[in-house]
Amino acid sequence: MSAPEPVALTASVRLEWPAFAAGRLLRRLTGASVGLIVPLLALAAWQASAMGGWLPPQVLPSPAEVTALLLAMLESGELRDHTLISLSRVAWGFGLGAAGGLALGVLMGLSRRVEETVNPLFVALAQIPPLGWVPLLIMLVGIDEALKVLVIAKAAFVPLAINTLKGIRAVPPHFVEVGRVFGFGPWPMLTRVVLPAAVPPIFTGVRYAMTHAWLALVAVELLASSEGLGYLMVWGRQLFQLETVLVAMAAVGLIGYLLDRALAGVEARLQRWRQIGAGEVGAGGAA
Amino acid sequence: MPHPGTLSLDHVGKRYPVHGGELEVLRNVTLTVDPGEFVSVVGTSGCGKSTLLRLIIGLDGSYEGDIRLDGARIRGTSLERGIVFQEHRLFPWLTVEENVALGLLRSRLPEAEKRRSIAEHIALVGLAGFEKAYPAQLSGGMAQRVAIARALVNRPSILLLDEPFGALDALTRAALQTELQRIWQAEGITTILVTHDVAEAVYLGDRVVVMQPSPGRIRRVLPVPLPHPRDRADPRLADLERNVLDELAGLA
Amino acid sequence: MTGRGLVLPALLLAAWEAAHHLGLSDPRLLPPPSLVLARLGREAAEGGLWFHLGASLVRDLAGFAIGAAAGLLGGLLLGLWRGFDRLVGPSFHAWKQIAVFAWIPLISVWFGVGEAAKVVFVALAAFTPVVVNTHEGIRGIDRRHWEVARVLTLTPWQTLVRLVLPAALPSIFTGLHLALIYAWLATVGAEYFMTVGPGIGGMMTEGREHFHMDVVLLGVLILGVVGYALNHGAAAAEARLLHWRHR
Numbered sequence: 001m002s003a004p005e006p007v008a009l010t011a012s013v014r015l016e017w018p019a020f021a022a023g024r025l026l027r028r029l030t031g032a033s034v035g036l037i038v039p040l041l042a043l044a045a046w047q048a049s050a051m052g053g054w055l056p057p058q059v060l061p062s063p064a065e066v067t068a069l070l071l072a073m074l075e076s077g078e079l080r081d082h083t084l085i086s087l088s089r090v091a092w093g094f095g096l097g098a099a100g101g102l103a104l105g106v107l108m109g110l111s112r113r114v115e116e117t118v119n120p121l122f123v124a125l126a127q128i129p130p131l132g133w134v135p136l137l138i139m140l141v142g143i144d145e146a147l148k149v150l151v152i153a154k155a156a157f158v159p160l161a162i163n164t165l166k167g168i169r170a171v172p173p174h175f176v177e178v179g180r181v182f183g184f185g186p187w188p189m190l191t192r193v194v195l196p197a198a199v200p201p202i203f204t205g206v207r208y209a210m211t212h213a214w215l216a217l218v219a220v221e222l223l224a225s226s227e228g229l230g231y232l233m234v235w236g237r238q239l240f241q242l243e244t245v246l247v248a249m250a251a252v253g254l255i256g257y258l259l260d261r262a263l264a265g266v267e268a269r270l271q272r273w274r275q276i277g278a279g280e281v282g283a284g285g286a287a
Numbered sequence: 288m289p290h291p292g293t294l295s296l297d298h299v300g301k302r303y304p305v306h307g308g309e310l311e312v313l314r315n316v317t318l319t320v321d322p323g324e325f326v327s328v329v330g331t332s333g334c335g336k337s338t339l340l341r342l343i344i345g346l347d348g349s350y351e352g353d354i355r356l357d358g359a360r361i362r363g364t365s366l367e368r369g370i371v372f373q374e375h376r377l378f379p380w381l382t383v384e385e386n387v388a389l390g391l392l393r394s395r396l397p398e399a400e401k402r403r404s405i406a407e408h409i410a411l412v413g414l415a416g417f418e419k420a421y422p423a424q425l426s427g428g429m430a431q432r433v434a435i436a437r438a439l440v441n442r443p444s445i446l447l448l449d450e451p452f453g454a455l456d457a458l459t460r461a462a463l464q465t466e467l468q469r470i471w472q473a474e475g476i477t478t479i480l481v482t483h484d485v486a487e488a489v490y491l492g493d494r495v496v497v498m499q500p501s502p503g504r505i506r507r508v509l510p511v512p513l514p515h516p517r518d519r520a521d522p523r524l525a526d527l528e529r530n531v532l533d534e535l536a537g538l539a
Numbered sequence: 540m541t542g543r544g545l546v547l548p549a550l551l552l553a554a555w556e557a558a559h560h561l562g563l564s565d566p567r568l569l570p571p572p573s574l575v576l577a578r579l580g581r582e583a584a585e586g587g588l589w590f591h592l593g594a595s596l597v598r599d600l601a602g603f604a605i606g607a608a609a610g611l612l613g614g615l616l617l618g619l620w621r622g623f624d625r626l627v628g629p630s631f632h633a634w635k636q637i638a639v640f641a642w643i644p645l646i647s648v649w650f651g652v653g654e655a656a657k658v659v660f661v662a663l664a665a666f667t668p669v670v671v672n673t674h675e676g677i678r679g680i681d682r683r684h685w686e687v688a689r690v691l692t693l694t695p696w697q698t699l700v701r702l703v704l705p706a707a708l709p710s711i712f713t714g715l716h717l718a719l720i721y722a723w724l725a726t727v728g729a730e731y732f733m734t735v736g737p738g739i740g741g742m743m744t745e746g747r748e749h750f751h752m753d754v755v756l757l758g759v760l761i762l763g764v765v766g767y768a769l770n771h772g773a774a775a776a777e778a779r780l781l782h783w784r785h786r
Contacts, residue, residue: 035629042630059648120544121551127766128759129724131731135747135755139568219640219728230641237644245644253637260636346686364689376687380705389701393692437691 058240069243070250083251086217086228089145090259093152094213098206101157105164105205109198110190115165122161130155130216134223143224148217155216156209163205167198203267210263214256229255291322291477292357292367292444294343299352301338311502312338316352318496318505320445325471325478327492329485329531335503336481340449343479344370356444366393369438370447373454375430377422383409383433384418390440408436411470428459435470445477452487461519464490472515485535489527490517497534507534570753575760578753587742592761594737595726598654602661603722607715610666614673614714619703624674631670639664639725643732652733657726664725668717676710677703709781716773723769727762739765 043063049055050062057065073079104122108115130151137147171194179193195202221230229248236244301313313335320326328336341347343354345364354361356368369390377386387409391401409415412432422430431451438446448467452460464487471478471491482488488495492511499506511527518524552572559571570578582588617624617631642663650656684706688698704711730740739758746754 034625038627038630039633116544117547121548124548124763124767127770128763129727129766131724131728132743132759132762134731135743136752136759139747139750139752139755215638215640218638222640222643223731233641233644237648240648242645242648245648249637249641249645252641253633256638257633257636344690346689364692366692370690372683372686374683376681376683378684378687378702378705380708389687389693390691392697392701393694 058242061241061243061246066243066246070247073247079247079251082227082229082232082248083255086221086230087255089148089221089228090152090213090217093149093217094156094210096149097153097156097213098160098209100153101160101205101209102164102202104157105161105202106168106195108161109165109168110194119165126158126162130212131219134220138224147224148220151220152213152216155212159208159212160202160205163201163208164198167201167205168194170201171197199270203263203270207260207263207267210259211256214252214259218252290444291475293322294318294320294445294477294479295353295355295358296339296343297353297355299339299342299350299354301335301342301347301350313342313350314502314504316503316505318508320477320479322477323475325480325491325493326496327488327494328479328481328496328498329483329488329535330498330503331483331500331535333503334498334500336498337449338503340370340447340479340481343445344368344447366390366441367444368447369441369443369445370449371431371434371438371451373450375422375427375434377430377433377437379422382419382421383414383425386422386433387436387440390437394441404440404442408440409433411439411473412436413466426459427455428463431455431463432466435467439470439474439476443476445479448478448480448482450482451480452484453482460484460487467491468516485528485531486524489524489531490519495527495531497531509534567750567752570756574753575756578757579760582754582757588757588761591737591739591742592765595730595739596765598657598661598729598738599722599726602658602726603665603719605658606662606665606722607669607718609662610669610714610718611673611711613666613670614711615677615703617670617674618677618707619699635667635671639667639721640728643729647733652735654736656733657729657736660729661722661725665718665722668721669711669714672710672714672717673707676707676714679710680706709777712773712777712781716770716777719769719773720766723766 046060047063049060050057050064070079104118108119108122133154134147134151137150141147141150175193175197176189179189184193217228218230221228222234223230225231225234229252232248233245233252236242236248296316296318299313299316300311303310303312316335316339318326328339330336338347342350343361345361345368348363361368377383378389381389384405387405388401391404394401396404406415406418409418412435414429414432414436417425417429422433425433435451451467452463455463467480468491480488480491489511495509495511497506497509498504509527509530511524513521513523555569556571556573559569559573579588613631617628639660643660646656646660646663650659680703684702688702693701726738727740730736730738731744734741734744739761743755743758746752746758
């Protein structure tokens with residue numbers, strides 16, 4: 001299209017279905033506040049149910065009780081302690097697994113022979129979910145920290161290895177040729193051409209790895225732990241104190257979100273060059 | 288045969304709200320296109336020619352002035368008005384045949400009639416034999432031909448083309464221009480072609496509408512009183528081209 | 540897969556077996572492949588294996604079907620109805636941050652530890668990826684294709700069936716593929732935590748409690764095989780149904 005296309009044009013592309021006139025009305029309300037309607041309604045319904053006694057408090061405690069517990073736990077530092085324990089496990093497990101996955105991915109990516117030899121075994125083992133390893137690991141290393149860290153490490157290992165391999169394979173040959181023309185040896189080639197070019201998919205792998213690591217942490221803490229957010233949930237459940245369970249769930253959700261956001265922030269900074277230039281240099285585009 | 292329609296634009300204008308005010312993209316466009324006539328619209332970027340086409344096809348409903356087809360004010364999109372975009376916009380999961388059939392989905396013709404029309408139009412654009420091919424298997428030129436068949440299959444009263452050959456290489460473009468001329472002569476349908484290629488505009492059109500930008504409006508309408516089919520080597524075409532280019536240069 | 544790929548696993552298995560025969564490893568702690576396979580043979584013949592596997596698979600598929608169907612509906616609503624997206628979108632986005640296993644204690648209180656609870660959990664795990672990918676698939680539809688639908692005056696239903704669903708199908712399949720994997724993970728997880736009833740997860744937990752390492756390893760093997768089968772099945776179905784992309 002030769003004429004400049006203002007943003008206003010795209011708004012009219014949605015179908016004019018009469019049934020959705022109500023949707024159009026909603027669209028007129030300010031964007032952000034619309035998203036709050038459902039949570040507020042849910043909160044209201046929850047409060048009403050608690051006050052009306054529709055469900056026993058063991059099944060659904062009132063918002064007031066949950067808030068009270070949350071404040072108490074924050075004040076006593078209990079919540080912070082459990083959170084830190086969970087976080088430290090994730091840090092160790094993720095660090096271990098991600099580093100290992102990265103290394104394996106790089107090795108397989110750089111050498112087809114290594115890939116052919118190792119990949120089938122890797123894929124076979126990757127099919128088994130982290131949880132599947134738990135009974136085995138319990139018998140081998142017991143139910144201490146080692147178990148948790150290993151399970152989390154396995155969860156982080158797989159996506160990172162896969163994405164690193166894909167990322168390295170996807171480095172446009174154009175870039176490698178440029179390196180060759182300028183006489184890059186293997187080390188500069190790796191550090192100045194291959195790895196930087198592979199960063200986007202590798203980072204996607206990092207984010208997946210974090211998500212899976214956090215998920216594995218929760219699972220393994222539910223199964224076999226005496227501290228941490230997962231343990232809090234089990235404990236609350238045993239005692240039918242659902243307030244504890246709910247507070248822990250909220251914490252799990254929040255921390256998971258924050259971890260992902262933090263990584264997204266790092267990703268954005270590492271890839272600032274993508275925003276600055278228009279489009280991608282190299283694969284067929286103009287320099 | 289499709290019945291060719293009369294399109295009348297009366298003081299058509301279009302404004303967009305932008306940061307800090309309004310952008311006037313079209314102003315006072317008045318033009319009548321006679322039944323069966325081929326009108327080319329040329330102009331540089333920003334002269335609103337594509338916007339004008341979007342108004343006529345009904346993708347944008349808010350404008351000033353009047354747009355009428357055969358005397359009736361246009362409302363939204365309709366099978367009476369067909370369009371070929373710059374991108375072929377074929378659905379990649381449908382075959383050539385199925386893509387063309389899409390144009391008849393809303394038509395009330397009996398199945399047999401539809402099938403006949405589809406086959407006819409595929410043959411009309413020179414793609415007989417390619418009915419079962421997928422868009423991914425076609426060249427750019429072939430895909431654009433399918434788009435033309437899709438636009439014509441329901442026999443609209445008017446055909447709009449928005450820089451239809453802009454994305455193709457020069458050789459394919461020339462071939463398709465000749466094709467378009469042949470198809471237009473065979474169907475006799477009222478046609479409006481928007482392009483920035485002056486040679487194309489003069490080669491195909493009965494009249495060339497030269498537009499100027501900021502805001503978009505008609506600068507001049509130049510007749511091309513040459514009979515169809517035309518010969519590219521005709522010196523009169525070259526003269527007319529120069530006239531149009533002078534008009535456009537006068538805006539520089 | 541070249542011959543090279545089989546070398547490493549074959550060597551490992553051989554070394555494992557050899558270690559047993561040389562008395563280097565304790566068969567209770569690390570039973571060799573031969574014992575695991577023997578156990579496989581016994582369980583398969585006596586029917587215990589099929590019983591557990593069947594129970595797990597039924598739960599898996601039931602939960603997957605429910606979660607995927609609901610997810611498809613949710614994703615369609617979010618993608619097609621702007622108002623719904625703005626209303627429910629942010630809440631859903633927040634809600635899906637909660638790691639899926641964190642729901643187990645709550646579900647076990649609300650639904651007990653029987654079949655219903657497990658299926659609910661599996662459905663939950665399958666729901667999220669389907670919604671997210673369906674939503675993305677619809678949002679990713681080229682605006683220019685929407686215009687073609689308008690220009691050809693297609694009705695909303697025709698647009699849904701002939702444009703939206705086919706165009707979003709690749710993403711929808713990605714979502715279903717992920718949901719299949721997550722559902723299987725959730726099935727095994729549910730069986731660990733809600734130990735009432737048969738299932739592979741339960742079989743493995745029991746094996747561990749009775750120190751039957753061969754049962755545990757057998758379970759691991761089965762998990763791997765089923766995971767592989769699901770993965771490949773999904774990929775193959777995707778390839779067939781989306782053949783128009785790859786011509």
